[in-house]
Amino acid sequence: MKSGIVSYGAYIPRYRIRPKDIGVVWGADGEAMGRGLNIRAKSVPGPDEDVITISVEAARACMAKVDLDPTEIGAIYVGSESHPYAVKPTATIVAEAISSAPVLTAADFEFACKAGTAAIQTTMGLTLSKMMKYGLAIGSDTSQGAPGDALEYSASAGGAAFLIGVDHVAAEIAHTVSFTTDTPDFWRREGQRYPSHGGRFTGEPAYFKHVLNCAQLLFKRAGTTAEDYDHAVFHQPNGKFPVRAAKQLGFKEGQIDTGLCVREIGNTYSGAIMVGLCAILDEADPGDRIFAVGYGSGAGSDGFDLTVTEEIRKIRRDATPSIKEMIADSVFLDYATYAKYRGKILMREA
Amino acid sequence: MRDVAVIGVGETEFGELWDRSFRDLGIEAGLKAIQDAKLRSEDIDAVYIGNMSAGKFIDQEHVSALVADYSGLADMHLPTVRVEGGGACGAIALLQARLAIASGMHDIVVVGGAEKMTDVGEVQAAEILSSTADQEWESVFGATFAGLYAMMARRHMHEFGTTREQMAAVAVKNHKNGALNPEAQFQKEITIDAVLQAPWVAEPLGLFDCAPLSDGAAAVVLCEAQRARKFSDTPIRIAGSGQASDFLALHDRRDLTTLDATVIAGKRAFHEAKIMPKDIQVAEVHDNFTISEILAIEDLRFIEKGKGGPATAEGLTALNGKISVNTSGGLKARGQPVGATGVAQAVEIVRQLRGEAGKRQVVGARHGLTHTLGGTGATAVVHLFERGD
Amino acid sequence: MSLAIPRFWREIQSRYNLIGTKCGNCGKVDFPPRAVCPVCGRKSIGKMQRFQLGGKGSVVTYTVIHDAPAQFEMQKPYVMAIIEMDEGVRLTSQLIDVKPEDVRIGMKVQASFRKLGQDGDAGVIHYGYKFRPAG
Known part of the structure; x- marks a missing residue:
């Protein structure tokens, strides 16, 4: 018996801003910054969007693809580093909004950018153990970079939801493995509005060490090499890191292209690898094998070996917009409007 | 049902009346109408007030007793009624006062309508209107x-x-x-x-x-039609x-x-x-x-x-x-x-x-x-x- | 407009999931839920069944709001519309993901989930339906 993805759904806000338009405000060469990060634009949530609305939209898109009673979902976990409430779960609101409540368990996860994949692993265990029939794992963020900080060019918004179970599995997860250490490369202290980071320390000792180690463990566990996979997807804080990691692991450009959404929408943090995986599932055929390794600062990596099954044809993949369609449906903002939408302008009390 | 006629009318100017309170406005309109009808206070049987939202505009409920009080009628211990019905409250007060006379319960009733809207900001006033x-x-x-x-x-x-x-x-x-x-x-x-x-x-x-958005008040005096001629040369009947x-x-x-x-x-x-x-x-x-x-x-x-x-x-x-x-x-x-x-x-x-x-x-x-x-x-x-x- | 916590909370089912009622006597759908059918009156009492709207409808009329309440200040100008749901019942909602000049009477729309407002920066956040052009 294998656990896996029964259905999936994602949501990307339609607003965008270009690195050039951010740079011009801070006296920086934004275009060069964008080229360096391999990011052409980043998604921006509207003033009425947050992690809760993104999570609900993703969860609804996930449920719209299958005919399944939402009360059969036994657990909902939402991974994010930008939950609108510091105390009060996002997951309960999702549960009500997809009519899964009240007989289920729910909680919010936080592990920088890998809280969503942690939720996938948790629901795999719960469904494999027959504790419940289905679990819903969501990764979603409306991440903020401090104004003018390098992160501001990439920190974006989006999320994805995966229905995990052992019946009607459209993408089997044959293996999952994690690699975790205490590495303070990026953090946000309680009460702080913007996250802090260790600059170049976020590279080698953080992202690359964890992603590469986790990937090697996964190859070993699965008895595979890069050649055995049709697609590979990695955490994508920018368009550069995952490409370099993939290359070091022996993947070719064609294998990572479909899931590399960061170039068009920026880093959606907890949503990043999950949105990338959705983009692959949008196009995958039965038999396709997918290699996925996420990363969360602080730090850890979760790796997954997936194989798409015949069930993928039974999912109504066209019931909701594809990742490609959501990426194409974009409205570009200037920095002033972006600053207004992101609450960066000091307002009088409403 | 007895016929009812209007025997007196009065109103304040309407506008942004910064120096006038809700009380000032209610009293001015009421006294003008009473004067117009040449009434004595003892002729009045009841006071009906149309008011949409004094509770929100000036944080004052119970405005029917308030207006009677400040019009110098407190000692008469009149029945006073405040009618609520959105923008129609004044017209409903008029209708209820008409019924009170038509039924024979009262002979002369003063009907007032008043709102003080500029003691809150415009955004808040618009929100109160939408309530x-x-x-x-x-x-x-x-x-x-x-x-x-x-x-x-x-x-x-x-x-x-x-x-x-x-x-x-x-x-x-x-x-x-x-x-x-x-x-x-x-x-x-x-x-x-x-x-x-x-x-x-x-x-x-x-x-x-x-x-x-305006401040202002208006009042009419209603009277059983047979008695109306005693107070007015041109009583106007509510048909x-x-x-x-x-x-x-x-x-x-x-x-x-x-x-x-x-x-x-x-x-x-x-x-x-x-x-x-x-x-x-x-x-x-x-x-x-x-x-x-x-x-x-x-x-x-x-x-x-x-x-x-x-x-x-x-x-x-x-x-x-x-x-x-x-x-x-x-x-x-x-x-x-x-x-x-x-x-x-x-x-x-x-x-x-x-x-x-x-x-x-x-x-x-x-x-x-x-x-x-x-x-x-x-x-x-x-x-x-x-x-x- | 500030809302007491229980006042918003008790309408969550309808605001999140478009839960209304269907009259067991005549079949008319109402939204939000009603205890008495406006058509059948007394005959409907006890026969009003929970009914979830499908979330699809079309624009009957609309406006672009420029003078906005404090809660909506960040979104102005924004579009409000009366929407006739496919089940026949009508409701009032904001239209999103559309330029004001592109809105038309008769336009097909579908429900989405958005933030409606909040009780200040420290208070409860209110979520519910808004509509966007049907994809």
């Missing part, structure tokens, strides 16, 4: 009061080809009338272009399509009254371009008075937005459904036109202290029927009508008045 719409299923979702009327306007334009220019003609006409009314908030004529070029409030309604309600939320109504409550309230009033819309020479209708007057003149059967826009543009509702509508300037130019509206409309009609309307006098006015709305038309009240001779 007469459905808070749970309209306002929470972002529908403003102007927005709801704008959606009626959009639908009227869609179904009947009504234009913004035709709606603007309502504002232009009412400002023209207001310029002849020394009590009006706006005594200045405006042009169609000024209306069309004003900033948007809620498309297709601009700033000049909307009645202002008929009709009130009707409808779904609270606009979206639940049968039709978005007809206010059924107006249609039914009108039918009831005309039925009682045994007259027809064509018998009316002068009408004060609820023009809180320009589209509202167009709907009112159609729903009251003065003008064929859908033709209210062209009729206004052609001048059929101008002073001494086919029917003179909103000779006082209406809510648009005279001002809109919400609770005062229904009573102030009655004051204007009484003045017209007495022949005391000065420069805005409608020639040969014998029958007059008031039409008052609550919310977006969930309540409508129509009163018909006639000269006693």
